[in-house]
Amino acid sequence: MSHERRATQARGRRDLPVAAVVAAWLVLALVLDVGVGLWPQRALGAATWLLLLALLRAEDRAVRGQVAVVVVLATLVEYTASPLLGFYVYRLGNVPAFVPPGHGLVYLAALALGRSAPFTRYGRPICRSALLAGGAWALWGVTLAPRGDTLGLLLYLLFAAFVLTGRAPLVYAGAFLVTGALELTGTMLGTWAWAPHGPGGFLAIGNPPSGIAGGYCVFDAAALAVGGWGATSGIAARPRRRPAVAGRIRDGRGVQRRASGVPGRRAVSVE
Numbered sequence: 001m002s003h004e005r006r007a008t009q010a011r012g013r014r015d016l017p018v019a020a021v022v023a024a025w026l027v028l029a030l031v032l033d034v035g036v037g038l039w040p041q042r043a044l045g046a047a048t049w050l051l052l053l054a055l056l057r058a059e060d061r062a063v064r065g066q067v068a069v070v071v072v073l074a075t076l077v078e079y080t081a082s083p084l085l086g087f088y089v090y091r092l093g094n095v096p097a098f099v100p101p102g103h104g105l106v107y108l109a110a111l112a113l114g115r116s117a118p119f120t121r122y123g124r125p126i127c128r129s130a131l132l133a134g135g136a137w138a139l140w141g142v143t144l145a146p147r148g149d150t151l152g153l154l155l156y157l158l159f160a161a162f163v164l165t166g167r168a169p170l171v172y173a174g175a176f177l178v179t180g181a182l183e184l185t186g187t188m189l190g191t192w193a194w195a196p197h198g199p200g201g202f203l204a205i206g207n208p209p210s211g212i213a214g215g216y217c218v219f220d221a222a223a224l225a226v227g228g229w230g231a232t233s234g235i236a237a238r239p240r241r242r243p244a245v246a247g248r249i250r251d252g253r254g255v256q257r258r259a260s261g262v263p264g265r266r267a268v269s270v271e
Contacts, residue, residue, distance in 0.1 A: 015116035018055060019178075022109035025051055026182055029098050030191050038092060045097025052101045055108060063111065066223035067104045074103035074219050087205070088194040096191075106178050107220060113174030123170050127163050130173040134159055137180075137210040147196060148204030156211025158218075166217075168224055175220055176213040183208035 029044050056064050078095045081087045090096055113119055119126055138156035141149030159176065163169045186192055187208050194207040209215075 014058065015112040016118070018112040019109045019116070019174075021051075021055070022105045022112075023178065023181065026102060026105060027185055029102070030186055030189050033091070033096065033098070033191055034189055038094075041092065042097045045099075045101065048098040048101040048105065052104045052108070055105075059108075063108075065226075066111070067107055069223040069226045070107040070219045071100050071104045073222055075100045077219075078103075082192075085199050086195055087198060088192050090192045091190060103219065106175070106182065106216065107223060109178045110171050110174035110216075110220060113177065114168060114171035119170045119174065123173075127169050127173050130176040131160055131163055134176060134180075134211060134213065141206045141210040145206060147206060149206030149210050150204040151198065152206045152208075152210030152212070154211065155209055155214035158214030159211050160214075162214065162217040162221065166221065168220070171220055171224070172213070172217045175216045179213045179216045183212050 025048070029048060033041055033044060052067070056067060059067075075095075078099055082090060082095060083093075090099075134156050138149070138153045141152040159172065162172045166172055187194065194205050194209065196207075197204060
């Protein structure tokens with residue numbers, strides 16, 4: 001077995017644990033942030049950076065580059081959307097120190113889910129479920145929600161476009177799970193709150209917007225494009241059925257038999 005194949009298998013065994021560790025830490029950090037001042041918040045930021053760097057030690061250079069792209073881009077968006085434009089406001093009126101590395105962890109969790117065995121095996125139903133759940137949430141936001149959510153609907157359409165036409169739909173489906181849970185937890189705890197309307201009051205916004213995963217998918221797509229695609233990064237591609245094989249093949253005992261032609265379940269590598 002080649003070194004690269006052994007590395008891929010070892011990484012596959014840690015994909016779900018990585019996603020679980022990230023989810024647990026993000027929730028814990030949000031809980032610990034409740035009611036504390038600036039310096040405890042900075043300590044949470046330092047701990048979040050340490051966790052991100054520790055998890056990246058087991059990743060290859062391509063993934064590290066992708067995470068760096070996400071952190072830089074997301075930080076620029078955070079300072080533009082929150083203090084400058086006021087789309088949402090954090091509890092202390094700042095951008096908490098754990099937010100920039102937290103974006104890196106969110107991307108790493110989505111990537112780990114997207115390349116994990118359950119996602120590559122059941123990619124199609126997982127993507128369909130994410131689209132249906134997101135669509136139901138967005139529809140509720142513009143019809144029955146106590147406060148309108150036009151932004152959520154627009155972001156959901158963006159998310160659906162990424163899943164249906166993007167090169168890494170499993171990563172985007174993973175982002176939907178991670179970011180949906182993160183936004184619901186953060187707004188529930190009061191870590192941040194979305195404004196009822198965008199600048200100028202023309203765009204209704206839910207708290208949180210239903211299709212927030214669409215915004216995160218922009219970060220993911222930028223990371224995948226700028227950080228580089230490659231087999232070493234382990235990014236799961238669009239799940240495809242294996243084409244049927246015609247003719248006869250030989251089994252291990254040298255006896256010819258008819259090829260089954262049953263579509264395979266494994267997802268292919270990056271196109």
